[in-house]
């Protein structure tokens with residue numbers, strides 16, 4: 001059980017043939033972002049009460065709806081799946097960061 | 111024989127081998143096509159190097175547990191699996207580099223970014239010189255990964271992720287935009303002090319394993335992992351690993367960040383810091399298997415890591431990699 005990875009095992013698994021085959025089998029995710037704005041549901045208990053907070057963000061950029069995977073953590077911090085290393089205090093900031101980091105997806109502007 | 115991973119700034123051979131090996135893997139057809147990998151657009155061959163870009167994006171989009179939400183925890187980030195998953199990915203790249211270089215003793219070099227953070231002017235650091243990784247640009251115009259559209263062998267970004275993590279085809283040069291201000295990037299790099307603080311983090315509980323990560327094992331749960339990943343402490347600033355991605359900017363921001371060869375040098379250093387942590391406190395990992403699969407599957411000690419190794423690679427089985435590699439110096 002504690003046995004470490006064998007070098008031969010690693011080499012075999014890392015071979016392009018095998019790695020590519022594995023990746024082909026990693027089913028592309030079901031894209032719930034194709035079905036309208038992403039929702040976050042936060043729940044907690046407080047003094048014997050059950051709290052449910054549901055958040056959705058409807059965003060447009062230049063009048064066009066942006067299907068963006070904004071997520072709200074329990075402490076209110078926002079993250080956006082396209083930028084895995086980022087977290088935001090503001091939804092506006094998250095969209096600013098997307099526009100700046102995905103220039104191909106936001107043509108026009110200045 | 112275990113190979114020895116060294117600082118790229120002190121080992122010119124490792125640097126030159128890395129640059130050459132990346133070039134070889136970029137040009138090597140993996141035998142797989144975009145169509146086979148479910149990537150929209152025309153059917154094109156995918157290089158071995160680019161398989162690692164696909165792997166990173168796909169792991170990020172994979173919720174663990176399968177019924178979970180990939181935005182909460184995914185197979186590679188935002189939870190305890192962050193360090194083991196990237197460790198396996200790096201070892202797989204290292205094995206491919208050894209193969210194409212025909213050099214079994216090749217070891218992935220690391221980039222000690224906290225040392226650059228200490229300098230205060232990291233854009234002028236040696237790592238970005240022409241003879242190392244080249245500097246910033248859109249596209250990068252110097253160094254081994256510069257873009258020259260007239261050269262058919264030039265370093266080209268062919269797969270990218272969009273703002274939702276979907277893989278798309280493209281054809282352009284590498285992009286780096288250093289030190290942008292918030293919210294676009296990070297104007298500063300992590301310092302050695304912050305690295306030391308993460309290593310020394312003590313939750314003050316009786317169980318030593320709590321130092322690694324603790325319930326609810328999510329993005330910013332208390333522990334060394336969330337600090338090294340860079341989501342904690344939460345004070346509206348990025349930290350360590352995240353901060354480096356944000357400081358480099360350009361292609362290091364999106365899910366397709368392995369497109370920049372500096373990604374692997376960065377993560378090799380992250381892995382080295384983890385190794386330094388285990389030197390201090392032992393080969394400890396949380397959560398163990400007593401945590402329910404319905405919530406934590408994919409992040410527990412004996413759960414398979416999302417990799418072609420299947421059940422042969424679990425956090426427990428990758429905690430000690432000393433049969434494969436060791437580091438010259440640990441923090």
Ligand SMILES: [Cu+2]
Nearest residue numbers: 166186187196
């Ligand atoms: Cu990553």
